[in-house]
Amino acid sequence: MRIITISREFGSGGRELGMRLAEALGIPCYDHELIEEVAKQNNMDVEQVSNISERDIQLYYPLTMGRRFASMLKVDTRPVQVVVALQEAIRRFAHQGDCVIVGRCADVILKDMEPLNIFVYADAASKLRRCEQRAPEDEKLSTPALNRLIAQVDKDRAAYRDLFSDDQWGKKEAYHLCVNTSGKQIKQLVPALAGYVNCWFA
Amino acid sequence: MRIITISREFGSGGRELGMRLAEALGIPCYDHELIEEVAKQNNMDVEQVSNISERDIQLYYPLTMGRRFASMLKVDTRPVQVVVALQEAIRRFAHQGDCVIVGRCADVILKDMEPLNIFVYADAASKLRRCEQRAPEDEKLSTPALNRLIAQVDKDRAAYRDLFSDDQWGKKEAYHLCVNTSGKQIKQLVPALAGYVNCWFA
Incomplete structure (x- = not known):
């Protein structure tokens, strides 16, 4: 089975690369599909799942997993549910056959299927330019705001990865290319x- | 002009990759040729140039460059000569046409020629295995000795790079692939x- 995972810095074009690569190989690309699947299953808003998947979970995880009696407290366990559901969705999609999966630590989650793991990155100027070009006309951010966003998204991705792996997000040793x-x-x-x-x- | 530079961890197969890549592209590969050229020019032993090029220089450089009156002292300036001659040899080879250049910071030295800079790496087990397979029967090192050698060579390469560039050796940001x-x-x-x-x- 040919599973290709794409991890990427925000603004590096990793998502576009994943989609075009899948097209060139004639296989499906899963990106937002994962979020939609999980949202549907959990009766949640797509936006909500999307936020939890790479942002909120690290706030909740230590609390819900670290305290034995967490379930007795009024803790919001949805973030953990979402992460578990995302893992399952990734495994389910991957077992359907050759595919490209963008983000969500698919490289770690599918380790036993021996995927080819690609990391996509770029210098700061290129990422800024790409973000500027992609933003809808009515949602233009200032350059400093864009730079903050780029840094924040990557920080969230790194933190999300820390839940699954000791390998640091973005360190070349964790990827094949x-x-x-x-x-x-x-x-x-x-x-x-x-x-x-x-x-x-x- | 198509200049490809190969930087590599010791034992990762970077040298072989450079040679095979050059062969596949039908262009020359410069590796040991650089050392031989510089040795010939400077009336030095190939072994001597090879050692200086990636090891001794960082010991000499601060001394000879940092002291204004270094030339009045009995300082061995050959290492600096060798580094300068290596730079010149790299530029001369590169200007002859398309080529692959292995090591010696060609990526930094040829920056203005916009080379494609490739970094080749591998996990510790793979590097050890490759070194073991490559060693002549009568020069087999013990596993701990090989591990020390791998670490030392890479440390020397990183230090050599520090002479030319603020970009850290092996950090993916400094390379294209x-x-x-x-x-x-x-x-x-x-x-x-x-x-x-x-x-x-x-």
């Missing part, structure tokens, strides 16, 4: 990455 | 990397 997209069009790199996938699983 | 060779045959990955080179310079 690290792709710097600075100053490059994603679509220019995709044919070569599809070739890399084919060599890897040959 | 980081390739983890753990458990893989180099030759399996080379066609895809050749494809990456072609996409990059397209």
Whole structure:
């Protein structure tokens, strides 16, 4: 089975890379689909699941897991539910066949399936430019606000990963291939990455 | 011009990767050639140049460059000569046309030529195994000695890089592509990397 996981810095184009790579390989790409699936199952808002999945959980996790009697307290356990449901959704999607999965620590969660784990990154100027280009006209943030957002999202992703793995988010040792997209069009790199996938699983 | 630089952890197969990649692309690979060229020019032993190039220089550099009257002291200035000559050799080779250059901070030295900079790494077990397989029968080191050697060579390479750049050796941000060779045959990955080179310079 060819499972490719994409971890990525915010603004590096990792999501686009995942989608284009899946298209080039003729296999599905799971990204927002994971969130939608989990939201549906848990009768929750997509936005809510999306926030919990990479942000709130580290606030809740030590409390609910660390206290034996947490269930007796009035603790909101939805974040833990969501994380568990996300893990299950990732495993379920992966077992359906070859695919690309973007984010949500799929590399760690699917370790036993031996995925090819790609990390996508870029320099600060490139990430800023990409975010500016992608933002809808009516949602333009100032440059300092965008920089804060980029830093915050990556911090959340790193914290989310800490729940699952001792390997630090973004450290090259945890991945099989690290792709710097600075100053490059994603679509220019995709044919070569599809070739890399084919060599890897040959 | 297509200049590809290979930086690598000792035992990761970076040298083999550089040679095979050059072969796949039909362009020359410079590795030991740089050392030989500089040895010939400076009337020095190849072994001597090789040692200086990645080991001794950091011991000499602060002394010879930091003291205004160093030349009046009995300081051995050969290491600095060698580093300067290596830089010149790298520039000269690169200006001859498309090539792969292994090691010696070619990525930093040739920055203005916009090379594609690849970093090759692997996990500890893979590096150990590769070193064991490569050692001549009569030069087998014990596992602890090999581990010390691997750590020492990488430490020397990192220190050598510090002479040229503020970017830390091995940090993914300094490279365009980081390739983890753990458990893989180099030759399996080379066609895809050749494809990456072609996409990059397209």
